[in-house]
Amino acid sequence: MKSNPYFFLFFFLFFLSVASAQQDSLLVTPEEKSKRELKRDQKEKEYEPYNALAPAKAAFYSAVLPGLGQAYNGSYWKIPIAYAGIGTGVYFYLENDKQYDRYRNAYKDRLAGRIDEFTVNGDQKISTARLIDAQEFYQKNKEISILVTVGVYILNIIDANVEAHLRQFNVDEDLSVKPNLDFDSLSGKTNYGLTLNYNF
Template sequence: MKNNRVLSFLFFLLLVFTLTAQEDSLMVETPVNQDTISEEKDYKPYNALAPAKAAFYSAILPGLGQAYNGRYWKIPLVYAGIGTGVYFYINNNKEWNRYRDAYKDRLAGRKDEFTVNGDQRITDDGLIRAQEFYRRNKEISILVTAGFYVLNIIDANVDAHLQQFNVSEDLTLQPNMELDNYTGKSRYGLSLNYRF
C-alpha cells in the first residue's frame, strides 16, 4: 500500500514536470533585436595561438607575456617574486661560503673569522650546522625562483585563454517565483536559461 502511494506520487511528479516542460516549449520566442547585434561588434574572433604566444613570450622574458595580454600591472609582481628568490639565493650563498671557508680554515689549522684571541665563538659542529642551514635555504631559494618563473608562464597562458572567453547575457541563472492560479500559493524555483 505504501509502495503504491510512492509510485503514484512519482508518477504525478513526472506528469507535472512533463506538462511544465511542454508549456515552456510552447512559449513564443521574441525575435532578436538589432541593438543586441550591434553591441556584439566589439567581439574579437578567437585566436587559438594567443595563449601559446603569451606563454612563449613569458618563457623568453618574464613579464613579456603579461605585456602581450595587456596586464601591465602584473609585471612588477612577476619581477618582485623572481627578484626576491634571487636576492635570498645570493644572500644565503654568501653566508654559506663564509661558514664553509671558516670551517676549511679551522680544519687546516689557520685562524678563521670566528676565532678571536684563541677563543672559538662558534664550535666546529656549529659551523657544520650553519653550512647545512644556508645550503638548505639556497635550495629553497632556487625552488621559489623557479616556481615564480613557472607561475609567470602559467599566468600568461591562462590570462590569454580567459581574455577570449565570451561572457554574454545568453546564459543566465535566476531565481523564480510564480503564483499558482489554481491554489493561490506561490511556487519557488530556480531557472537556468540558455539562448542559442
C-alpha cells in the same frame, strides 16, 4: 498507498509553464526575430575575435621576459607580483650564498691552521662541527631559494597562458538552460519524458 495532492499540483503547474513557454517561443514575429539577431550581432562585436595563438604567444612572452605575457594580456597589475616573487627568491639566494661562503672560508682557514673570523684570542666561538652544520644549512637554503625562483618563473608563464585562454572564453548572457518537451517528429505525438536543452 495515498496520493499526495501537492505532488500532482506541482507537476500540473510545471507542465503548464513548459507548455506556455513553448507556445510563446513559437509566436516570434519577424520584427522580434530581427531585433534578436541584431542584439546578438552587437554582442558578438563586443568580443575580440578568437585567436588560437594568443595563449602560446602570452606564454612565450612570459618565458622570454617575466611579466611580458601579463602585459600582452592587459593584466599590468600582475607584473609587480611576478617580479616581487622572482626578486625575493634571488635576494634570499644571494644572502644564503654569502653566509655559506662566510662559514666555508672560516672552515677552510681552521683546517689550514689559520685564524678565522670566529676565533678571538685563541678562543673558538663556534666549533668546527657547527661550521660544518652552518654550511649545510645555508647550502640547503640556497637550493630552496633556487626552487622558489624557478617556481615563480614557471607560475608566471602558466598564468599568462591560462589568462589568455580565459580572456577568449564566451561568457555571454545568452547561455541558458531551458526545459523542453520532446515531440516525435514522425508521428506528431508527444513522447513521455522531459529533456533539458543547453543552448549556447
